[in-house]
Structures are given as structure tokens and as C-alpha cells.
């Protein structure tokens with residue numbers, strides 16, 4: 001079984017409520033859930049929709065065709081009617097116009113009887129729940145967690161009315177449920193907290209804000225400073241101060257705010273100050289499409305900052321990956337004393353999916369802070385030359401008679417301004433030397449599908465789920481197809497793509513941008529040829545269906 | 558005399574006001590008996606901002622205009638450190654103006670010393686936010702066309718609990734002001750007149766000397782309106798000393814776990830402590 005319900009309406013009508021209730025109730029009934037969220041940048045009005053997909057099998061992408069539409073506006077019907085599967089249903093209020101496969105219910109009327117128009121979403125939830133044969137007790141418990149006191153009573157009544165409106169058509173029997181349900185930003189933030197982030201500063205910008213607000217919600221409980229600073233310029237500079245003093249520090253924004261951090265990113269490079277920065281991408285240029293998705297900051301982020309310095313860039317692929325990579329980012333940042341940038345995308349920051357609970361025992365904390373030497377009277381060299389390029393890092397205030405100087409100018413081993421040719425050359429080499437170690441640290445892209453595919457799809461970040469779906473379905477139809485999906489992307493891991501790419505017939509890149517930024521990176525770093533490309537830059541996430549459709553078009557042409 | 562804070566000789570121009578300021582700073586830190594490893598000097602970029610290179614304290618020499626954000630990050634991360642942000646007038650009131658305004662709102666417990674030479678020294682004499690209207694500079698050939706900021710009035714109206722002015726030509730007073738600022742529990746703004754002998758031929762040592770006067774003994778520095786008047790006084794007479802000082806809750810004390818706990822940097826990091834966060838997602 002594999003069903004999708006689309007819930008659509010204007011902002012402020014309660015789409016989120018229906019979705020939240022459905023997600024939790026279906027998940028707790030033991031099914032996999034995947035909710036694709038589609039917002040306009042509006043607080044009221046407009047047209048928003050979400051698609052809740054659920055199945056007893058694994059799901060990693062949304063589906064284009066839906067089984068049911070719960071329309072809170074007539075507009076929803078007009079927009080999505082064509083996506084309805086044969087035999088699919090549309091449920092909507094009796095006040096709207098009449099057509100065949102529509103199921104009309106007196107939502108407004110019943111809500112008025114209950115005495116609060118805000119309960120329409122819950123009545124709708126009741127109808128859907130009954131239709132799919134969901135366990136009513138689970139639904140009631142979900143309501144009890146969502147609402148309180150008087151509002152809860154109204155909603156319980158609404159649920160009853162909804163359940164009474166229809167008959168059970170499909171029976172979702174209860175199964176064992178061991179999963180969690182989470183989105184990418186919650187997972188990312190949780191990974192950072194597991195890694196011991198103690199300082200998060202930032203300035204709100206969609207779709208990064210939910211990282212900050214999640215951590216803020218845990219601030220007291222976990223002892224984390226969350227500081228909404230005046231601008232993103234200040235944010236990264238502040239995080240670098242916190243890092244200097246020795247806390248694990250993090251900041252984040254979307255492309256516009258990240259652009260403001262760029263000078264300080266370069267500062268992190270020369271200070272050799274570990275820091276983790278999130279860039280949650282949305283489509284640009286400038287304000288672009290604030291609540292939509294894109295992967296067009298790749299080239300920008302891998303090169304952001306004036307001058308040359310080592311950094312690591314990791315693109316996140318799904319919530320589970322976001323959790324583990326966020327935690328790992330702190331270790332790498334401190335091991336090499338470099339900035340590490342986590343790149344996510346609106347699609348991933350917002351979609352909710354069931355996933356295995358994260359294994360916190362797998363998270364390690366490697367700080368690489370040096371032990372002060374007792375009785376050492378020599379002046380401390382923060383930038384001491386070493387084999388690896390990484391100097392022993394002491395923290396200010398932690399060693400008697402030892403002071404720590406970090407500096408944004410070119411400097412000598414003590415951190416004092418030094419413009420000599422020898423120092424400049426040695427310091428550049430010292431900093432860049434860290435790349436050697438970093439290269440051994442790299443994780444090759446995730447390989448999906450058969451071992452030596454004729455058709456090799458290559459993508460990065462959050463297209464992972466769509467690629468996994470496409471590869472699995474096409475393989476089952478007998479196509480020799482596989483995919484590589486990059487997580488670590490800078491420095492560029494080139495081993496696996498070279499070995500698979502050599503043997504593949506056709507390499508086809510899949511990217512959510514217009515210029516093929518990953519493609520150009522592959523061409524720069526390997527000698528492989530790219531056969532063709534699937535690019536999408538309309539601000540909407542690509543899914544498995546679209547990849548299959550567009551791949552077939554390429555192969556047929 | 559040797560001082561714990563001596564490092565090596567600065568490369569400022571002979572006669573530069575910065576020599577007096579560094580002397581006062583070392584003396585203030587010594588007199589307060591703050592061990593050098595417990596003090597941090599955080600600066601931006603400029604002549605003044607080179608301070609960490611000339612003094613044997615912890616130093617964070619960051620970006621132009623950005624001394625304050627890292628200073629806040631440092632203080633919140635390790636409340637045991639004495640944090641001093643130090644920079645020029647351009648750095649503080651120009652490039653870093655936004656941080657200046659909002660740092661005041663926080664009232665974080667740091668001291669902020671602004672070397673106010675009313676000019677861009679390092680970049681060779683362009684007008685700064687405190688350069689007088691009409692003053693001819695190496696860039697504004699027919700005179701500066703914008704009004705200068707009034708730094709003390711600005712910090713005062715933004716709610717700073719400690720607002721003071723010093724003059725590099727009066728080291729004993731400057732030492733006392735620095736000590737007061739460091740001891741003040743909260744954000745302390747000290748603007749220091751610092752003649753730039755090379756690029757500012759208007760606001761010379763003599764120019765300041767002719768104008769500055771110490772606030773009288775009976776001046777009530779808790780009176781906001783009086784302080785505001787003094788902050789606006791910038792003509793033939795310019796007051797020095799503590800213009801305003803009141804007690805206020807500090808930013809760090811508004812974080813319960815910082816106020817009553819060990820410094821943030823000493824927190825034990827254990828991933829398993831966070832495992833309970835999963836409970837919200839079942």
C-alpha cells in the first residue's frame with residue numbers, strides 16, 4: 001500500500017494542523033510517512049499545500065499523483081484536480097460547487113455547531129481517519145498532545161463529528177512503530193546539540209530559522225546560549241569569538257545572510273578558528289523565492305571568502321544524514337581548526353519523514369584542544385608550524401602565564417603581524433597543509449543501485465531521496481542504473497566517481513539549479529564526460545517521478 | 558619599570574596618543590591585579606586596533622568594525638575572563654555602528670575603549686564618523702559634508718549604564734576611568750580623545766588640551782538628563798570623566814545557567830545527555 005493525501009488551502013486555515021495530526025497518527029499506527037510541504041511566503045491567504053504520503057514500505061520522496069485531496073478552498077481543487085489518481089477522491093465543504101468524485105461535507109456548519117470555526121481541520125482529519133480506518137484511540141491521543149483544556153474538548157468533539165461523517169474504505173491495521181518523525185532542520189539542530197554546541201547565534205532567515213528556534217527551545221534545558229544578533233555579519237564574528245574562548249559555536253542563515261558572513265568566513269580561515277556554519281539554501285538571486293527550494297549556492301559556498309584557506313563543505317541528504325553530519329562537522333572543524341559549512345535546502349529543512357531513531361552512542365566528541373605544558377616559560381605559539389599544519393590549540397584563561405593571540409593579518413607563529421616573505425609563504429603552506437589530512441577524512445558519495453551501472457546518475461544533497469526512489473523503480477524494471485549522491489562535497493571526493501564513471505555508459509547529473517554546478521565541479525576535478533543533465537530551478541523539489549520521466553526522455557532522444 | 562603586560566614596542570608614530578593609552582591600559586590592568594592570562598583584548602582593524610600586538614594579554618584581532626561581536630561571544634563563553642573591546646572611532650562608530658548600538662542594548666559585562674582621533678589613521682587621513690563638519694581631509698578635499706556622530710549621547714540614549722570620556726593627555730585620569738570601566742558590571746563605554754599627529758591637524762593635542770575639563774566633584778553621574786547635557790557639550794568646553802553610571806542587570810546574568818553555573822566553556826560535553834530530545838519525535 002502507498003497512499004498520498006493532499007491538503008490545500010490558504011495560509012492560516014489550518015493545513016499544518018491536519019497534517020500534524022495525520023502524520024503522528026499514521027506513524028503511530030506503524031506506517032512510514034513522508035510529508036512534502038509547499039508554502040508561499042505569506043502568513044495569511046495565498047495557496048499552500050502539503051502532501052502526506054504513507055506506506056508500509058520505505059518512502060523517500062513525494063509522489064506526483066495523489067489518492068485524496070482535502071480542499072479547504074475551491075482554488076485547491078482547481079490547482080490539483082489533475083494530480084488525482086483514477087478513482088481518487090476530493091473532500092470539501094458542501095458550500096463549494098458540485099461535481100462527481102467529490103465528497104461534500106458540512107464542515108463549516110458542524111464547526112459552527114461546535115462553536116469554533118477553527119475546528120474545521122480536525123473535522124477533516126476525522127473524515128480522513130475514518131476513511132482510512134485509522135485507530136481512533138491513537139487519533140485521540142494525538143489530539144490530546146496537540147491541544148489543551150477547552151480547545152481540546154472542542155477538537156475531540158470535532159473528531160467525533162468527522163468520524164461519523166463517513167465510512168471506512170481502507171483498513172490501515174495497526175503495526176509496530178519504532179520510528180521517529182522529524183524534518184531536516186530539527187535533525188540538524190539535534191545533531192549539533194548532541195555534539196555539544198553551546199553557542200548558537202544568528203539572524204532569522206527562512207529556511208534556516210528553524211535550526212535556531214529548535215535550539216532556542218532547548219536552551220535552558222541543555223545550557224546553550226542562543227543569541228539573535230543584529231545581523232549576519234555580527235553572527236559569524238560572534239561565533240568565532242565564542243569558539244576562541246573554547247565553546248562549540250555555530251551560526252546559520254540562508255544565501256543572503258550567508259553572503260553577509262563571507263568576510264568572517266575568511267577570518268575563520270586565517271584565525272584557524274573552528275566553527276560550523278549552516279547555509280540553508282533557497283532560490284536566489286537576492287530575496288529570490290523565500291520559501292522554496294534550490295541547490296544553487298554550491299559554487300558560491302565552496303569558494304566564498306576572499307583569499308585562499310581550507311574549509312570543508314558538506315551537503316545534507318536527509319534528516320538522518322543531517323543529524324550525523326552536523327555532529328561530525330564539529331569534530332572536523334576542531335580537528336583541523338577550520339570552518340565547516342553544512343548546506344541544506346528548503347525542501348529538506350521542511351519535509352517530515354519517519355526514520356530510525358538516531359543512535360546517540362555513535363556520536364563522538366573530539367576537541368583537539370592541547371594540554372597546557374606545566375612550567376613552560378616560552379611564549380605560546382598559537383600558530384606553531386607542524387607536520388600536519390594544525391597547531392596545538394590552547395584556550396584563553398585556562399593556562400596560567402600563557403596568553404593566546406589570534407590575528408586576522410598575516411602573522412607569525414605567535415600571532416603577531418608579520419609581512420615577511422618567509423612568514424607569508426610558510427603560513428600559507430601551513431594552513432593549506434591541513435587539506436592533506438582533510439582529504440583522508442572525506443566520505444565518498446552514497447552509492448545507490450547496482451554495482452557497475454550503465455547509467456550513472458550523480459547528484460548531491462537533498463535529491464538523495466528522489467534519486468533513491470528513481471533508481472529503485474527503474475532497476476526493478478530491468479534498467480542498469482545507479483546513482484552517486486554527494487554529502488561531503490568540498491574538498492571533492494573523487495575516488496568513487498572515477499571508478500564508477502569510467503565504466504558507465506552515460507553519466508547524467510541531477511541538480512536543482514540552472515547552470516549545472518555539480519557538473520562543472522566534476523569536470524574540474526575528474527576527466528569524466530557528462531552525457532546529459534536533469535536540471536530544475538523552478539523552486540519546487542524534484543521527486544522520483546520527475547527524475548524517471550526526464551531520464552526516459554533523455555534516453556529516448 | 559617592567560610590567561607583566563609589556564610585550565614589545567609599538568610601531569605607532571612618535572607623538573601618537575595611542576602611546577599614552579597603552580600606558581594607561583597596562584597600568585590599569587596591573588593596578589587591578591588582573592593576571593595577564595585572564596584578560597582578553599578584542600579589536601577590529603585600524604591603528605588603535607593593533608593593541609593586542611603590543612600587550613601581553615590574550616588577544617583577538619579580528620575584522621574592521623567587528624570588535625564587539627566576538628567580545629560578546631568570548632564573555633558569554635567564559636565569564637571569568639576580563640574582556641576589553643578596543644578600536645578606533647571609524648571601526649566602532651562607522652563600520653561597526655550596528656554592533657555598537659545593539660551591544661549597548663545587551664549590557665554585556667565588557668569594557669569598550671574607543672580611541673577617538675576623529676580621523677581614519679591607518680588608511681591615511683579620510684574623514685571618520687567623528688570628524689567635524691567642514692574639515693578638509695585626504696579624501697574630503699572641500700570638507701566633510703556630513704554631521705559627526707555624538708558617541709556619548711548615542712550610547713546614553715541607547716541605554717548604556719556606564720558612559721565616560723577620557724583624554725590620552727591625562728594618564729592618571731585615564732587609568733582611573735579604565736579601572737572604573739573594567740570594574741563596572743555591564744557594558745562600559747569609554748571614548749578616549751587620542752590625537753593623531755599625522756592625519757588630523759585640527760584636533761591636535763593642544764586643541765583637546767584647550768577644551769577638556771574634568772567634571773566637578775559634585776557632579777551627579779546618576780542623573781540621566783545632566784549626563785545627556787554633558788554628552789552634547791562639544792564646543793569650547795568638553796567634559797571628561799564619568800558622565801553616567803547606574804547599576805543594571807548584565808546580559809550574561811539573564812541566562813540562568815551562566816549566572817549560576819560554571820563558565821560555559823567548562824561544560825562537559827556528552828552526546829548521551831541529548832538523547833532525551835528524541836522523545837518529542839515519537
Ligand SMILES: Cc1ncc(C[n+]2csc(CCOP(=O)(O)OP(=O)(O)O)c2C)c(N)n1
Nearest residue numbers: 602603604605621645646647648677678679
Ligand atoms: C571591511 C574593511 N573595510 C575597510 C578597511 C580599511 N580600513 C582599515 S582601518 C580603517 C579605518 C581606521 O580608522 P579608525 O577605526 O578610526 O582607526 P584608527 O586607524 O584611526 O585608529 C579602514 C577604512 C578594512 N580593513 N576592512
Ligand code: SF4
Nearest residue numbers: 570573604678753754
Ligand atoms: S597615523 Fe595617527 S593614529 Fe596612526 S600611529 Fe600615527 S599618529 Fe597615531
Ligand SMILES: [Mg+2]
Nearest residue numbers: 645646676678
Ligand atoms: Mg580613528
